[in-house]
Amino acid sequence: VLGNKEKKEIEKYIAELNADSQKEIVGDIAQDSACDDFMITGFEGRHKAFLQIQQGCNHRCTYCIIPYARGNNRSVPLPLIIKQIKKLLQQGFKEICLTGVDICSYEPSFSGVVKDILEQIPELPCLQFGSLDPAAIDDDFIALLSKYSNLDSHFHFSIQSGDNLILKRMGRRHSREDVIKLCQKIRAVRPNAAFGADFICGFPTETEEAFANTCKLVEEAGLSKLHVFPYSEREGTPAARMPQLPMEERRRRAAVLRELSKE
Ligand code: SF4
Structure with a gap:
Protein backbone atom coordinates (compact mmCIF):
# COMPACT_ATOMS: atom_id res chain seq x y z
CA VAL A 1 0.00 0.00 0.00
CA LEU A 2 1.40 3.39 -1.03
CA GLY A 3 0.22 6.77 0.27
CA ASN A 4 -0.89 9.52 -2.15
CA LYS A 5 2.43 11.33 -1.85
CA GLU A 6 4.48 8.14 -2.18
CA LYS A 7 2.56 7.10 -5.33
CA LYS A 8 4.13 10.08 -7.10
CA GLU A 9 7.60 8.67 -6.38
CA ILE A 10 6.81 5.00 -6.93
CA GLU A 11 10.27 4.23 -8.44
CA LYS A 12 11.83 4.95 -5.02
CA TYR A 13 9.79 2.22 -3.36
CA ILE A 14 9.77 -0.56 -5.98
CA ALA A 15 12.59 -2.57 -4.35
CA GLU A 16 10.89 -2.44 -0.93
CA LEU A 17 7.55 -3.49 -2.43
CA ASN A 18 9.14 -6.34 -4.40
CA ALA A 19 10.68 -7.64 -1.18
CA ASP A 20 7.38 -7.42 0.72
CA SER A 21 4.19 -7.00 -1.32
CA GLN A 22 2.11 -6.46 1.86
CA LYS A 23 4.23 -3.49 2.96
CA GLU A 24 2.47 -0.20 3.78
CA ILE A 25 4.39 2.97 2.91
CA VAL A 26 2.20 5.90 3.90
CA GLY A 27 3.74 9.22 4.99
CA ASP A 28 2.16 11.88 7.22
CA ILE A 29 -0.22 13.81 4.94
CA ALA A 30 -0.27 16.71 7.43
CA GLN A 31 3.39 17.36 6.55
CA ASP A 32 2.63 17.56 2.81
CA SER A 33 3.10 21.14 1.64
CA ALA A 34 2.93 20.56 -2.12
CA CYS A 35 -0.07 20.12 -4.42
CA ASP A 36 -0.44 17.11 -6.69
CA ASP A 37 0.26 17.87 -10.32
CA PHE A 38 -3.04 16.37 -11.44
CA MET A 39 -5.06 19.56 -11.76
CA ILE A 40 -7.84 18.53 -14.13
CA THR A 41 -10.27 16.45 -12.16
CA GLY A 42 -13.02 15.84 -14.72
CA PHE A 43 -15.04 16.92 -17.74
CA GLU A 44 -18.70 17.43 -18.55
CA GLY A 45 -19.13 16.84 -22.26
CA ARG A 46 -16.76 18.81 -24.47
CA HIS A 47 -17.62 22.20 -23.01
CA LYS A 48 -16.85 22.06 -19.29
CA ALA A 49 -13.67 21.15 -17.41
CA PHE A 50 -13.12 20.91 -13.66
CA LEU A 51 -9.82 22.38 -12.52
CA GLN A 52 -8.45 21.75 -9.06
CA ILE A 53 -6.82 24.88 -7.61
CA GLN A 54 -6.16 23.69 -4.07
CA GLN A 55 -6.06 20.59 -1.91
CA GLY A 56 -6.52 19.83 1.78
CA CYS A 57 -8.18 21.93 4.47
CA ASN A 58 -7.08 23.85 7.56
CA HIS A 59 -10.54 23.82 9.15
CA ARG A 60 -11.73 21.17 11.52
CA CYS A 61 -15.50 20.81 11.17
CA THR A 62 -16.46 18.37 13.90
CA TYR A 63 -18.12 15.83 11.55
CA CYS A 64 -15.45 15.80 8.84
CA ILE A 65 -12.63 13.33 8.28
CA ILE A 66 -11.24 15.00 5.14
CA PRO A 67 -8.39 17.04 6.73
CA TYR A 68 -7.04 13.85 8.34
CA ALA A 69 -7.01 12.08 4.98
CA ARG A 70 -6.05 14.95 2.67
CA GLY A 71 -3.84 17.11 4.90
CA ASN A 72 -3.71 20.88 5.28
CA ASN A 73 -4.52 23.58 2.73
CA ARG A 74 -2.16 23.76 -0.28
CA SER A 75 -2.76 26.08 -3.23
CA VAL A 76 -1.76 25.46 -6.84
CA PRO A 77 0.51 28.35 -7.96
CA LEU A 78 -1.28 30.96 -10.11
CA PRO A 79 0.98 30.58 -13.21
CA LEU A 80 0.10 26.87 -13.38
CA ILE A 81 -3.62 27.64 -13.14
CA ILE A 82 -3.39 30.27 -15.90
CA LYS A 83 -1.40 27.93 -18.15
CA GLN A 84 -3.88 25.11 -17.62
CA ILE A 85 -6.95 27.26 -18.33
CA LYS A 86 -5.40 28.61 -21.54
CA LYS A 87 -4.66 25.06 -22.66
CA LEU A 88 -8.26 24.00 -21.96
CA LEU A 89 -9.60 26.97 -23.94
CA GLN A 90 -7.37 26.02 -26.87
CA GLN A 91 -8.88 22.54 -26.70
CA GLY A 92 -12.34 24.05 -27.08
CA PHE A 93 -13.61 24.08 -23.49
CA LYS A 94 -15.87 27.03 -22.73
CA GLU A 95 -16.65 26.62 -19.03
CA ILE A 96 -13.98 26.21 -16.37
CA CYS A 97 -15.12 25.16 -12.91
CA LEU A 98 -12.59 25.77 -10.12
CA THR A 99 -12.62 22.95 -7.59
CA GLY A 100 -10.79 21.83 -4.46
CA VAL A 101 -11.51 20.59 -0.96
CA ASP A 102 -11.90 24.17 0.31
CA ILE A 103 -11.39 26.57 -2.62
CA CYS A 104 -12.29 29.65 -0.58
CA SER A 105 -9.09 29.07 1.43
CA TYR A 106 -6.93 29.49 -1.68
CA GLU A 107 -3.80 31.36 -0.61
CA PRO A 108 -3.03 34.18 -0.52
CA SER A 109 -6.66 35.02 -1.39
CA PHE A 110 -9.64 33.39 -3.12
CA SER A 111 -11.08 36.60 -4.57
CA GLY A 112 -7.49 37.45 -5.56
CA VAL A 113 -7.00 34.30 -7.65
CA VAL A 114 -10.42 34.76 -9.28
CA LYS A 115 -9.53 38.36 -10.18
CA ASP A 116 -6.13 37.32 -11.55
CA ILE A 117 -7.72 34.65 -13.76
CA LEU A 118 -10.32 37.07 -15.12
CA GLU A 119 -7.75 39.80 -15.76
CA GLN A 120 -5.16 37.55 -17.35
CA ILE A 121 -7.61 35.56 -19.49
CA PRO A 122 -10.27 38.06 -20.65
CA GLU A 123 -11.31 35.66 -23.45
CA LEU A 124 -12.51 33.05 -20.89
CA PRO A 125 -16.24 32.57 -21.69
CA CYS A 126 -17.39 31.29 -18.29
CA LEU A 127 -15.78 30.78 -14.88
CA GLN A 128 -17.63 28.65 -12.33
CA PHE A 129 -16.96 27.33 -8.85
CA GLY A 130 -17.35 24.13 -6.89
CA SER A 131 -18.62 24.31 -3.34
CA LEU A 132 -18.16 27.72 -1.66
CA ASP A 133 -17.83 28.43 2.07
CA PRO A 134 -20.36 31.17 2.99
CA ALA A 135 -18.04 32.39 5.77
CA ALA A 136 -15.24 33.11 3.32
CA ILE A 137 -16.99 35.08 0.57
CA ASP A 138 -15.85 38.69 0.93
CA ASP A 139 -16.93 41.99 -0.60
CA ASP A 140 -14.07 41.82 -3.11
CA PHE A 141 -15.68 38.70 -4.56
CA ILE A 142 -19.08 40.45 -4.77
CA ALA A 143 -17.40 43.37 -6.56
CA LEU A 144 -15.98 40.93 -9.14
CA LEU A 145 -19.50 39.66 -9.81
CA SER A 146 -20.68 43.11 -10.78
CA LYS A 147 -17.60 43.77 -12.93
CA TYR A 148 -17.18 40.48 -14.83
CA SER A 149 -20.16 39.06 -16.70
CA ASN A 150 -18.19 35.88 -17.48
CA LEU A 151 -18.43 34.86 -13.82
CA ASP A 152 -21.26 32.33 -13.66
CA SER A 153 -24.48 33.21 -11.80
CA HIS A 154 -24.92 29.83 -10.13
CA PHE A 155 -23.36 29.32 -6.70
CA HIS A 156 -23.23 26.25 -4.52
CA PHE A 157 -22.70 26.84 -0.82
S1 SF4 B 1 -14.28 23.03 5.56
FE1 SF4 B 1 -15.02 21.23 4.43
S2 SF4 B 1 -13.24 19.90 4.15
FE2 SF4 B 1 -12.71 21.41 5.72
S3 SF4 B 1 -13.15 20.39 7.67
FE3 SF4 B 1 -14.98 21.57 7.11
S4 SF4 B 1 -16.29 20.14 5.93
FE4 SF4 B 1 -14.21 19.24 6.05
Whole structure:
Protein backbone atom coordinates (compact mmCIF):
# COMPACT_ATOMS: atom_id res chain seq x y z
CA VAL A 1 0.00 0.00 0.00
CA LEU A 2 1.40 3.39 -1.03
CA GLY A 3 0.22 6.77 0.27
CA ASN A 4 -0.89 9.52 -2.15
CA LYS A 5 2.43 11.33 -1.85
CA GLU A 6 4.48 8.14 -2.18
CA LYS A 7 2.56 7.10 -5.33
CA LYS A 8 4.13 10.08 -7.10
CA GLU A 9 7.60 8.67 -6.38
CA ILE A 10 6.81 5.00 -6.93
CA GLU A 11 10.27 4.23 -8.44
CA LYS A 12 11.83 4.95 -5.02
CA TYR A 13 9.79 2.22 -3.36
CA ILE A 14 9.77 -0.56 -5.98
CA ALA A 15 12.59 -2.57 -4.35
CA GLU A 16 10.89 -2.44 -0.93
CA LEU A 17 7.55 -3.49 -2.43
CA ASN A 18 9.14 -6.34 -4.40
CA ALA A 19 10.68 -7.64 -1.18
CA ASP A 20 7.38 -7.42 0.72
CA SER A 21 4.19 -7.00 -1.32
CA GLN A 22 2.11 -6.46 1.86
CA LYS A 23 4.23 -3.49 2.96
CA GLU A 24 2.47 -0.20 3.78
CA ILE A 25 4.39 2.97 2.91
CA VAL A 26 2.20 5.90 3.90
CA GLY A 27 3.74 9.22 4.99
CA ASP A 28 2.16 11.88 7.22
CA ILE A 29 -0.22 13.81 4.94
CA ALA A 30 -0.27 16.71 7.43
CA GLN A 31 3.39 17.36 6.55
CA ASP A 32 2.63 17.56 2.81
CA SER A 33 3.10 21.14 1.64
CA ALA A 34 2.93 20.56 -2.12
CA CYS A 35 -0.07 20.12 -4.42
CA ASP A 36 -0.44 17.11 -6.69
CA ASP A 37 0.26 17.87 -10.32
CA PHE A 38 -3.04 16.37 -11.44
CA MET A 39 -5.06 19.56 -11.76
CA ILE A 40 -7.84 18.53 -14.13
CA THR A 41 -10.27 16.45 -12.16
CA GLY A 42 -13.02 15.84 -14.72
CA PHE A 43 -15.04 16.92 -17.74
CA GLU A 44 -18.70 17.43 -18.55
CA GLY A 45 -19.13 16.84 -22.26
CA ARG A 46 -16.76 18.81 -24.47
CA HIS A 47 -17.62 22.20 -23.01
CA LYS A 48 -16.85 22.06 -19.29
CA ALA A 49 -13.67 21.15 -17.41
CA PHE A 50 -13.12 20.91 -13.66
CA LEU A 51 -9.82 22.38 -12.52
CA GLN A 52 -8.45 21.75 -9.06
CA ILE A 53 -6.82 24.88 -7.61
CA GLN A 54 -6.16 23.69 -4.07
CA GLN A 55 -6.06 20.59 -1.91
CA GLY A 56 -6.52 19.83 1.78
CA CYS A 57 -8.18 21.93 4.47
CA ASN A 58 -7.08 23.85 7.56
CA HIS A 59 -10.54 23.82 9.15
CA ARG A 60 -11.73 21.17 11.52
CA CYS A 61 -15.50 20.81 11.17
CA THR A 62 -16.46 18.37 13.90
CA TYR A 63 -18.12 15.83 11.55
CA CYS A 64 -15.45 15.80 8.84
CA ILE A 65 -12.63 13.33 8.28
CA ILE A 66 -11.24 15.00 5.14
CA PRO A 67 -8.39 17.04 6.73
CA TYR A 68 -7.04 13.85 8.34
CA ALA A 69 -7.01 12.08 4.98
CA ARG A 70 -6.05 14.95 2.67
CA GLY A 71 -3.84 17.11 4.90
CA ASN A 72 -3.71 20.88 5.28
CA ASN A 73 -4.52 23.58 2.73
CA ARG A 74 -2.16 23.76 -0.28
CA SER A 75 -2.76 26.08 -3.23
CA VAL A 76 -1.76 25.46 -6.84
CA PRO A 77 0.51 28.35 -7.96
CA LEU A 78 -1.28 30.96 -10.11
CA PRO A 79 0.98 30.58 -13.21
CA LEU A 80 0.10 26.87 -13.38
CA ILE A 81 -3.62 27.64 -13.14
CA ILE A 82 -3.39 30.27 -15.90
CA LYS A 83 -1.40 27.93 -18.15
CA GLN A 84 -3.88 25.11 -17.62
CA ILE A 85 -6.95 27.26 -18.33
CA LYS A 86 -5.40 28.61 -21.54
CA LYS A 87 -4.66 25.06 -22.66
CA LEU A 88 -8.26 24.00 -21.96
CA LEU A 89 -9.60 26.97 -23.94
CA GLN A 90 -7.37 26.02 -26.87
CA GLN A 91 -8.88 22.54 -26.70
CA GLY A 92 -12.34 24.05 -27.08
CA PHE A 93 -13.61 24.08 -23.49
CA LYS A 94 -15.87 27.03 -22.73
CA GLU A 95 -16.65 26.62 -19.03
CA ILE A 96 -13.98 26.21 -16.37
CA CYS A 97 -15.12 25.16 -12.91
CA LEU A 98 -12.59 25.77 -10.12
CA THR A 99 -12.62 22.95 -7.59
CA GLY A 100 -10.79 21.83 -4.46
CA VAL A 101 -11.51 20.59 -0.96
CA ASP A 102 -11.90 24.17 0.31
CA ILE A 103 -11.39 26.57 -2.62
CA CYS A 104 -12.29 29.65 -0.58
CA SER A 105 -9.09 29.07 1.43
CA TYR A 106 -6.93 29.49 -1.68
CA GLU A 107 -3.80 31.36 -0.61
CA PRO A 108 -3.03 34.18 -0.52
CA SER A 109 -6.66 35.02 -1.39
CA PHE A 110 -9.64 33.39 -3.12
CA SER A 111 -11.08 36.60 -4.57
CA GLY A 112 -7.49 37.45 -5.56
CA VAL A 113 -7.00 34.30 -7.65
CA VAL A 114 -10.42 34.76 -9.28
CA LYS A 115 -9.53 38.36 -10.18
CA ASP A 116 -6.13 37.32 -11.55
CA ILE A 117 -7.72 34.65 -13.76
CA LEU A 118 -10.32 37.07 -15.12
CA GLU A 119 -7.75 39.80 -15.76
CA GLN A 120 -5.16 37.55 -17.35
CA ILE A 121 -7.61 35.56 -19.49
CA PRO A 122 -10.27 38.06 -20.65
CA GLU A 123 -11.31 35.66 -23.45
CA LEU A 124 -12.51 33.05 -20.89
CA PRO A 125 -16.24 32.57 -21.69
CA CYS A 126 -17.39 31.29 -18.29
CA LEU A 127 -15.78 30.78 -14.88
CA GLN A 128 -17.63 28.65 -12.33
CA PHE A 129 -16.96 27.33 -8.85
CA GLY A 130 -17.35 24.13 -6.89
CA SER A 131 -18.62 24.31 -3.34
CA LEU A 132 -18.16 27.72 -1.66
CA ASP A 133 -17.83 28.43 2.07
CA PRO A 134 -20.36 31.17 2.99
CA ALA A 135 -18.04 32.39 5.77
CA ALA A 136 -15.24 33.11 3.32
CA ILE A 137 -16.99 35.08 0.57
CA ASP A 138 -15.85 38.69 0.93
CA ASP A 139 -16.93 41.99 -0.60
CA ASP A 140 -14.07 41.82 -3.11
CA PHE A 141 -15.68 38.70 -4.56
CA ILE A 142 -19.08 40.45 -4.77
CA ALA A 143 -17.40 43.37 -6.56
CA LEU A 144 -15.98 40.93 -9.14
CA LEU A 145 -19.50 39.66 -9.81
CA SER A 146 -20.68 43.11 -10.78
CA LYS A 147 -17.60 43.77 -12.93
CA TYR A 148 -17.18 40.48 -14.83
CA SER A 149 -20.16 39.06 -16.70
CA ASN A 150 -18.19 35.88 -17.48
CA LEU A 151 -18.43 34.86 -13.82
CA ASP A 152 -21.26 32.33 -13.66
CA SER A 153 -24.48 33.21 -11.80
CA HIS A 154 -24.92 29.83 -10.13
CA PHE A 155 -23.36 29.32 -6.70
CA HIS A 156 -23.23 26.25 -4.52
CA PHE A 157 -22.70 26.84 -0.82
CA SER A 158 -21.58 24.48 1.91
CA ILE A 159 -24.27 25.52 4.44
CA GLN A 160 -24.95 22.22 6.28
CA SER A 161 -27.54 23.58 8.76
CA GLY A 162 -29.87 26.52 9.23
CA ASP A 163 -29.66 26.45 13.01
CA ASN A 164 -27.00 28.55 14.72
CA LEU A 165 -26.40 26.20 17.67
CA ILE A 166 -25.98 23.20 15.36
CA LEU A 167 -23.67 25.23 13.11
CA LYS A 168 -21.57 26.00 16.17
CA ARG A 169 -21.48 22.33 17.17
CA MET A 170 -20.50 21.46 13.62
CA GLY A 171 -17.58 23.87 13.91
CA ARG A 172 -18.80 25.92 10.95
CA ARG A 173 -17.86 29.59 10.77
CA HIS A 174 -21.11 31.09 9.46
CA SER A 175 -24.56 31.72 10.93
CA ARG A 176 -27.97 31.45 9.24
CA GLU A 177 -28.06 35.28 9.14
CA ASP A 178 -24.72 35.31 7.28
CA VAL A 179 -26.18 33.03 4.60
CA ILE A 180 -29.28 35.19 4.12
CA LYS A 181 -27.18 38.36 3.92
CA LEU A 182 -24.74 36.78 1.46
CA CYS A 183 -27.54 35.67 -0.88
CA GLN A 184 -29.07 39.16 -0.72
CA LYS A 185 -25.73 40.80 -1.53
CA ILE A 186 -25.16 38.54 -4.52
CA ARG A 187 -28.72 39.09 -5.81
CA ALA A 188 -28.21 42.85 -5.54
CA VAL A 189 -25.49 42.63 -8.21
CA ARG A 190 -26.82 39.51 -10.00
CA PRO A 191 -30.63 39.47 -9.94
CA ASN A 192 -30.64 36.15 -11.86
CA ALA A 193 -28.36 34.38 -9.35
CA ALA A 194 -29.27 30.80 -8.38
CA PHE A 195 -28.10 29.17 -5.17
CA GLY A 196 -27.55 25.51 -4.42
CA ALA A 197 -26.42 24.16 -1.06
CA ASP A 198 -25.18 21.13 0.86
CA PHE A 199 -27.04 20.16 4.04
CA ILE A 200 -26.54 17.50 6.70
CA CYS A 201 -29.73 16.35 8.42
CA GLY A 202 -29.94 14.75 11.86
CA PHE A 203 -26.60 16.02 13.16
CA PRO A 204 -26.09 14.94 16.82
CA THR A 205 -28.37 16.89 19.21
CA GLU A 206 -30.42 18.40 16.33
CA THR A 207 -33.92 19.01 17.74
CA GLU A 208 -37.13 19.28 15.70
CA GLU A 209 -36.90 23.04 16.18
CA ALA A 210 -33.32 23.15 14.92
CA PHE A 211 -34.30 21.11 11.87
CA ALA A 212 -37.25 23.47 11.26
CA ASN A 213 -34.74 26.34 11.20
CA THR A 214 -32.90 24.56 8.39
CA CYS A 215 -36.13 24.14 6.42
CA LYS A 216 -36.98 27.82 6.93
CA LEU A 217 -33.55 28.93 5.76
CA VAL A 218 -34.14 27.30 2.36
CA GLU A 219 -37.01 29.69 1.76
CA GLU A 220 -35.53 32.73 3.49
CA ALA A 221 -32.30 32.59 1.50
CA GLY A 222 -34.02 31.44 -1.71
CA LEU A 223 -32.04 28.21 -2.08
CA SER A 224 -32.76 25.53 -4.68
CA LYS A 225 -30.85 22.46 -5.89
CA LEU A 226 -30.11 21.07 -2.46
CA HIS A 227 -27.63 18.27 -1.87
CA VAL A 228 -28.96 16.65 1.28
CA PHE A 229 -27.25 13.92 3.30
CA PRO A 230 -28.40 12.22 6.50
CA TYR A 231 -25.64 12.67 9.09
CA SER A 232 -23.25 9.73 9.12
CA GLU A 233 -20.68 9.48 11.90
CA ARG A 234 -17.01 9.27 10.99
CA GLU A 235 -14.90 7.42 13.51
CA GLY A 236 -12.40 9.61 15.35
CA THR A 237 -14.27 12.89 14.78
CA PRO A 238 -15.64 14.97 17.70
CA ALA A 239 -19.21 14.71 16.35
CA ALA A 240 -19.07 10.90 16.53
CA ARG A 241 -18.75 11.23 20.31
CA MET A 242 -21.83 13.51 20.63
CA PRO A 243 -25.32 12.09 21.43
CA GLN A 244 -26.57 10.54 18.18
CA LEU A 245 -30.07 10.63 16.65
CA PRO A 246 -31.53 7.34 15.36
CA MET A 247 -30.56 6.76 11.72
CA GLU A 248 -34.23 6.42 10.80
CA GLU A 249 -34.88 9.97 12.03
CA ARG A 250 -31.84 11.37 10.19
CA ARG A 251 -33.14 9.78 6.97
CA ARG A 252 -36.66 11.10 7.56
CA ARG A 253 -35.39 14.66 7.95
CA ALA A 254 -33.20 14.32 4.86
CA ALA A 255 -36.25 13.20 2.86
CA VAL A 256 -38.28 16.19 4.13
CA LEU A 257 -35.54 18.62 3.12
CA ARG A 258 -35.11 16.99 -0.30
CA GLU A 259 -38.82 17.53 -0.92
CA LEU A 260 -38.30 21.26 -0.30
CA SER A 261 -35.61 21.21 -2.96
CA LYS A 262 -38.20 20.08 -5.51
CA GLU A 263 -40.77 22.76 -4.68
S1 SF4 B 1 -16.29 20.14 5.93
FE1 SF4 B 1 -15.02 21.23 4.43
S2 SF4 B 1 -14.28 23.03 5.56
FE2 SF4 B 1 -14.98 21.57 7.11
S3 SF4 B 1 -13.15 20.39 7.67
FE3 SF4 B 1 -14.21 19.24 6.05
S4 SF4 B 1 -13.24 19.90 4.15
FE4 SF4 B 1 -12.71 21.41 5.72
